[in-house]
Every structure is written in C-alpha cells, then in structure tokens.
Amino acid sequence: MEIKEDDVAFHDGVQPVYEPPAPDPSDLEAVLARDPDFLAALENDRFAQAIYAIFQNRTFIEDRSGRAWMCGDRQAAHLVADLRGRGESYHDYYLREFEGTWPDDEASEVISLLKSIACLQDPLSLPEVKFGVGTVVLPDGTSETIRDEAQAREVEARWHGQLAQFWQQCGHLRDEQISGFRDRVATIDRQPNRDVFDRLRAHLARLGWHTETNEDRNRARAAARQRGVEVLQVVKQREARPAGECPSWAKPILERRERQRDRGSFGLTRATALAGLDEDEREVERGWVPCRLDDLAVTGRIGEEEYTDLSGRLLDH
Structure with missing residues (x-):
C-alpha cells in the first residue's frame, strides 16, 4: 500500500508460500x-x-x-x-x-436427542428444598424475607407451587421441542x-x-490407564528411597506446585469412571501419579533423566 498526500495506491504483494509438514504417515x-x-x-x-x-x-x-x-x-x-x-x-x-451432521456423529446425536425427548416427557420432579431465615427469590422473580420456621414452610409451599405452575404453562413449548427433536431423529441421515x-x-x-469414535476414546483411555499403572509401580519403588534436598533442576517443579497450592487447584473424577477398577487403576484415573512423580523429583529421589522418561511414558511420548 502506497499512501500519498492526495491518494492511496494498492499493489499486489508477494503471496505467502505454504510449506507442508515433512512427510509423516501419522500427520x-x-x-x-x-x-x-x-x-x-x-x-x-x-x-x-x-x-x-x-x-x-x-x-x-x-x-x-x-x-x-x-x-x-x-x-x-x-x-x-x-x-x-x-x-x-x-x-x-x-x-x-x-x-x-457428520455421518460418524449421527448415532451419538440420535442418542442425545432421544434423551432430551425422554427428559421433556417425564413428569416434573421437584427438588426438595428447605429454606431458613433470610431472603429467598421465588421462581416468579419476587423475593421473600423469611423470619421464622413457620414462614419458611409457607414459602417452600409457594416455591413448589409456582414451579409446578410454570411447568404446566410451558407444556406447549415442550411439545414443540419434542416434535422438533423427533423430526431431527427421523431425518438424521438426510441432513443438509x-x-x-x-x-x-x-x-x-x-x-x-x-474421525475418533467412542470406541477409539475408550481404547485410548484404557491404554493410558495401563501406562499409568506401569509408571505407578516404578514410583512406588522409588518412594522407598530416602528423601533429600530439592535439586536445582527440580526447582521449577517445586515452584509450580506452590503456585497450584496457592490457587487452591483441585480436580474432579466421576464415580462412574472408577467403577470396576482396582486401587492402582483408581490412583491413575484420579490423576495422582504425576503428583507422586513430582514428589520424587523435588525430594531428590529420582534424577532429571528418569523424571523425564517416566513423565513421557504417562503421555505415550
């Protein structure tokens, strides 16, 4: 682009040339x-x-x-x-x-649609609520200040009544949603x-x-779990070594752990993911093996080379 006092001229520039990655059958x-x-x-x-x-x-x-x-x-x-x-x-x-819809995604989308239909067809299941002293916002948007237990029970009754009324009033909207979901299921293989x-x-x-399927994901998870169990056995052996000072190469690991502790980091694992697993496999699924590996590093019970090797095995590197 050439900018002059009374004009601007645009000129074709050299286009970038794409260079593909090096030949690799897994890329x-x-x-x-x-x-x-x-x-x-x-x-x-x-x-x-x-x-x-x-x-x-x-x-x-x-x-x-x-x-x-x-x-x-x-x-x-x-x-x-x-x-x-x-x-x-x-x-x-x-x-x-x-x-x-991508053909490989059709089955999972149908399952999701059928679950949504079943959910919309189910009768309303009201959650059990217990109010105490304080201000409560009701489903209609109004607020109520509760001062004693008798008033709390009365507000709970109104809360449930309003929610049931809203559910009934939205019946036609649920019917429209159900009809739309059913149409999508019926035409899943005829999408644009x-x-x-x-x-x-x-x-x-x-x-x-x-494209990756649920079967692929399950296989990958099982393989990762097996690698984790193998690393865990090595970790257990190394944990028998006496602890020492944190070596210089492990100082960044120690600093990372301190930052995570200060932020209050935590992880969640679904109970269903642990069903049928032995104790070592549960340890892997909860993500504790890398933490124990870090402990070995910052206490000087393993060297940098072994730490890198075991970390890479967890990631299949």
Missing part, C-alpha cells in the same frame, strides 16, 4: 497436502467449508497405527486456506457455519450437505483415516 496434514485427489476436491467451495466444519476441534485416528492427530479451531481454518493455495486467509473460514460430508469421509477412508 494427517502432511498426508492431505501430498494427495492430488484430495487437493483437487478441495477446489470446490462447499468441500472446503465442510473440511473446516469437521476438522475444527476434532481428533482423527490413523487406521494402521491407531495414532491420534488433533486439529484445533484456528488450525482447521489455516489448514483449508493453506491447502487451497489461493492466497486466502484463515479468516475466510474461521467461525463460518456449515449445516449438517450430506453429499459433501460423504465425499470427505470417503477421502479420509481411502487415505486410511477416520
């Missing part, structure tokens, strides 16, 4: 960038939009090795713009909507853009890739 971008048929299909605008819609924030699995390749939101937009080779910006695709999704899915299958 989907590297595979796609070197496939002529896929690049030819990418000339179609709808196909390009479908790629962004499906690739954003999704994990892909290489069939042969089972290795995962993850793609973020902006990464997906960059991928489409780069592979098209037209000098486009990732903004040409980023956050653009594209209707339809199904043709272009099928073409994209066929290209991925030809190249030996698929």
Whole structure:
C-alpha cells in the first residue's frame, strides 16, 4: 500500500508460500497436502467449508497405527486456506457455519436427542428444598424475607407451587421441542450437505483415516490407564528411597506446585469412571501419579533423566 498526500495506491504483494509438514504417515496434514485427489476436491467451495466444519476441534485416528492427530479451531481454518493455495486467509473460514451432521456423529446425536425427548416427557420432579431465615427469590422473580420456621414452610409451599405452575404453562413449548427433536431423529441421515460430508469421509477412508469414535476414546483411555499403572509401580519403588534436598533442576517443579497450592487447584473424577477398577487403576484415573512423580523429583529421589522418561511414558511420548 502506497499512501500519498492526495491518494492511496494498492499493489499486489508477494503471496505467502505454504510449506507442508515433512512427510509423516501419522500427520494427517502432511498426508492431505501430498494427495492430488484430495487437493483437487478441495477446489470446490462447499468441500472446503465442510473440511473446516469437521476438522475444527476434532481428533482423527490413523487406521494402521491407531495414532491420534488433533486439529484445533484456528488450525482447521489455516489448514483449508493453506491447502487451497489461493492466497486466502484463515479468516475466510474461521467461525463460518456449515449445516449438517457428520455421518460418524449421527448415532451419538440420535442418542442425545432421544434423551432430551425422554427428559421433556417425564413428569416434573421437584427438588426438595428447605429454606431458613433470610431472603429467598421465588421462581416468579419476587423475593421473600423469611423470619421464622413457620414462614419458611409457607414459602417452600409457594416455591413448589409456582414451579409446578410454570411447568404446566410451558407444556406447549415442550411439545414443540419434542416434535422438533423427533423430526431431527427421523431425518438424521438426510441432513443438509450430506453429499459433501460423504465425499470427505470417503477421502479420509481411502487415505486410511477416520474421525475418533467412542470406541477409539475408550481404547485410548484404557491404554493410558495401563501406562499409568506401569509408571505407578516404578514410583512406588522409588518412594522407598530416602528423601533429600530439592535439586536445582527440580526447582521449577517445586515452584509450580506452590503456585497450584496457592490457587487452591483441585480436580474432579466421576464415580462412574472408577467403577470396576482396582486401587492402582483408581490412583491413575484420579490423576495422582504425576503428583507422586513430582514428589520424587523435588525430594531428590529420582534424577532429571528418569523424571523425564517416566513423565513421557504417562503421555505415550
């Protein structure tokens, strides 16, 4: 751009040249960038939009090795713009909507819709509430100041009555939602853009890739749990060593732990995730193995090389 006193001139500049990642069968971008048929299909605008819609924030699995390749939101937009080779910006695709349901997602979406229908059809289950002295906001938006137990029981009755009344008044809205969900279930395989999704899915299958499924996630979790149990056995052995001073290389670990403690960091684990697991597997699922590994490092019971090795094994590196 050339700015003059009374004019502005725009000139074509040198367009950036996309350099694909080095050849790697476990890197989907590297595979796609070197496939002529896929690049030819990418000339179609709808196909390009479908790629962004499906690739954003999704994990892909290489069939042969089972290795995962993850793609973020902006990464997906960059991928489409780069592979098209037209000098486009990732903004040409980023956050653009594209209707339809990815074929591999149809089963889970149907399950979700059926659960929503069942929930809307169930009678209202009012939660048990007990009010004490203080101010309470009722479902209609009004507030009530409770001064004694008798008044609390009266307010509880009004609270339940208002909630039941609202549920009854919204019956027609629930019926409309249920009807819409049923229509979506009935037409799940006839959603917009199904043709272009099928073409994209066929290209991925030809190249030996698929989008991550629940089965893939379950396998990955089981494998990670097994790796964690193996590392835990080593950790238990090292914990028998006498504790010492924190070595210099472990000082950043100690500082990180202190920051986490000051922030009051904590994690939650669903009880269902622990069902049927033995004690070591529960330890892994709760995420305590890395903490015990950090303890070994800051107490000088393992060296930097072994810490790096065990941490990498937890992450399958």
